[in-house]
Every structure is written in structure tokens, then in C-alpha cells.
Amino acid sequence: MATHRQSNSNTRRFAAATVAAASVAVLTPGFASAAEVNIPNTGIAVEVPGIENVPGIESIPGIEQWIPSLQGSTYANTDVQSTIDQVRAMPGSSAIPGFQDFLDSAAQDVAPANTPAVTQAAAAMQPAVAPVASTGQAIVDAARSKLGAPYAWGATGPNAFDCSGLTTWAYQQAGKNIPRTSGAQASAGMNVPLDQLQPGDIIAYYSGASHVGIYTGNGTIIDALNSGTPVAERPLHYMPIHSAVRF
Structure with a gap:
């Protein structure tokens, strides 16, 4: 002191x-x-x-x-x-x-x-540029392309998936590598409040984060639920939510 x-x-x-x-x-x-x-x-x-x-x-x-x-x-x-x-x-x-x-x-x-703003006249002279899909949307698009694919425990695609196999595969299509299992994904990602979700965020379910899905941005997720249930899009709150994470 x-x-x-x-x-x-x-x-x-x-x-x-x-x-x-x-x-x-x-x-x-x-x-x-x-x-x-x-x-x-x-x-x-x-x-x-x-x-x-x-x-x-x-x-x-x-x-x-x-x-x-x-x-x-x-x-x-x-x-x-x-x-x-x-x-x-x-x-x-x-x-x-x-x-x-x-x-x-x-x-x-x-x-x-x-910074000087671009005038409307100058902006009108610029050629139109197609919007680039965000990484999150690219992840959602990849997962959505597998709607109807069968569930298989331990499968990571491209023709069959388990829950974390689907999230891992979809992220890989967008150029991102994430942990393989649902628990590891829930632990490694950055926690996100549910009112701040963005397309591509991973939603973990149940007390042990034993299931994961991909948030679509429309109040729904895409997941590979269980044996006998193909990859589908279902409501965000279809199951008890453990956490939401972002990579």
C-alpha cells in the first residue's frame, strides 16, 4: 500500500x-x-x-x-x-x-x-452486386440439402447422419471444422443468448447436451433426431434446450 x-x-x-x-x-x-x-x-x-x-x-x-x-x-x-x-x-x-x-x-x-457518404447518383452508377451468403446461411443451406436423409448412429454423411454428424458435415461444407460430438460442440462454441440467435448457430438439447441441431433463423432447427426419423426441420423448442453456441 x-x-x-x-x-x-x-x-x-x-x-x-x-x-x-x-x-x-x-x-x-x-x-x-x-x-x-x-x-x-x-x-x-x-x-x-x-x-x-x-x-x-x-x-x-x-x-x-x-x-x-x-x-x-x-x-x-x-x-x-x-x-x-x-x-x-x-x-x-x-x-x-x-x-x-x-x-x-x-x-x-x-x-x-x-467518412463522406456516397451520393445516390454515384451509387446508381455502380454495377449491381449479388449478395454473398453469410457463413451461417451457408451452413443452413448445406443442412437443408440433406432433408430426408436417413439417421444412422455414428454416421457423418454424406448420405446418412447422426445429430452431431450432420452439424459437423454442414459446417465443413462452409469451410469450418468443429468438434465431432454433441457434448464437445456445446462446450467448445461461444455461448449465445436465445434472443440473439443467428442462422447456423448450434442448439444443444437436454441436460447433458446429448443432441444438437442447426438453427435456421426462422424459429426452427434442422437435425438428425433418432433412428427411424430422417433429417428434418422442426420447431426450435421441440425439445428442452441446453444451450446455444456459435463457432
Whole structure:
């Protein structure tokens, strides 16, 4: 604990010395006013006159951490990048430890929003491109191509399947390799909430994840159920759900 207190003390002395050397007013620790910038985790506030008057400063992501007085303020700003540039150019702001790095990070966060949009006229000139099926949809399409195939314990296709044999085979058709058995598939995949299911997710059933099927995206699954029952599409909740996973 003693080492931690010494580290915080050193941080404060370094920040104060850096700012003071640049002839910027260093204020005693406390709540910042509208013209003050707080250096996070140091308790030091630096006065930068007029910084609160930069139009749209409230829209810079995370600015409240540095200027607490802006907390709760709103501003409809369509050019945050320009605002960041104005704040960066404020006299004294470059001497505040870490502030320029924060502004650089904020500029990266908003950069995609400032990418010029393609006009409707330009878009109309582009040739139409056929949509590419997602990996999940490719998995569903592969499984659906085997509707009616017979069930056979231990079979992995292409003419007969057991439950995990069907999921393994369908994933392979989409270029993905997954564990062979239902329990291993349920354990290895990334758990997915049922309200966030996507086509191609694997649904495991029963308490031991002893059965699996492929979610189609339409509230149904495709599975190889048991002996005497061919591969079919059936309701998602046809059996007790153990979990849902994504690879």
C-alpha cells in the first residue's frame, strides 16, 4: 500500500511540473469549473480559459472525464472532428499531460462517422452486386440439402447422419471444422443468448447436451433426431434446450 501512495504522489508532482513549465495555471485539487480541465487520477485541475466555449465540445466522446462541468450537456454536432481540432489548438491544452493522447483517441473513435457518404447518383452508377451468403446461411443451406436423409448412429454423411454428424458435415461444407460430438460442440462454441440467435448457430438439447441441431433463423432447427426419423426441420423448442453456441 505504501508503494501505491508514493506512485500517486509522484504522478501528481510530475503532472503539476509539466503543466507549470508551460505557463498554464495549475489549480489546487478539487472540482473543475467550466474553464478547467481535470487530469484523471491526479486530483489536479488546469485552467484553460475559453475551452468550454468551443462549439460542440460536449459531443467529444469521454470529454466529461477531463471537463466534469460538461457532464449532462448535449449538443447536436455533425462535425466532431473539427471540434476536436479546435480543442487541440487551444492555448495551453498541449501542455496538459495525457490530454492530447485523449483527443487523438477520440478523433479515431469518430473518424468512421465523418467518412463522406456516397451520393445516390454515384451509387446508381455502380454495377449491381449479388449478395454473398453469410457463413451461417451457408451452413443452413448445406443442412437443408440433406432433408430426408436417413439417421444412422455414428454416421457423418454424406448420405446418412447422426445429430452431431450432420452439424459437423454442414459446417465443413462452409469451410469450418468443429468438434465431432454433441457434448464437445456445446462446450467448445461461444455461448449465445436465445434472443440473439443467428442462422447456423448450434442448439444443444437436454441436460447433458446429448443432441444438437442447426438453427435456421426462422424459429426452427434442422437435425438428425433418432433412428427411424430422417433429417428434418422442426420447431426450435421441440425439445428442452441446453444451450446455444456459435463457432
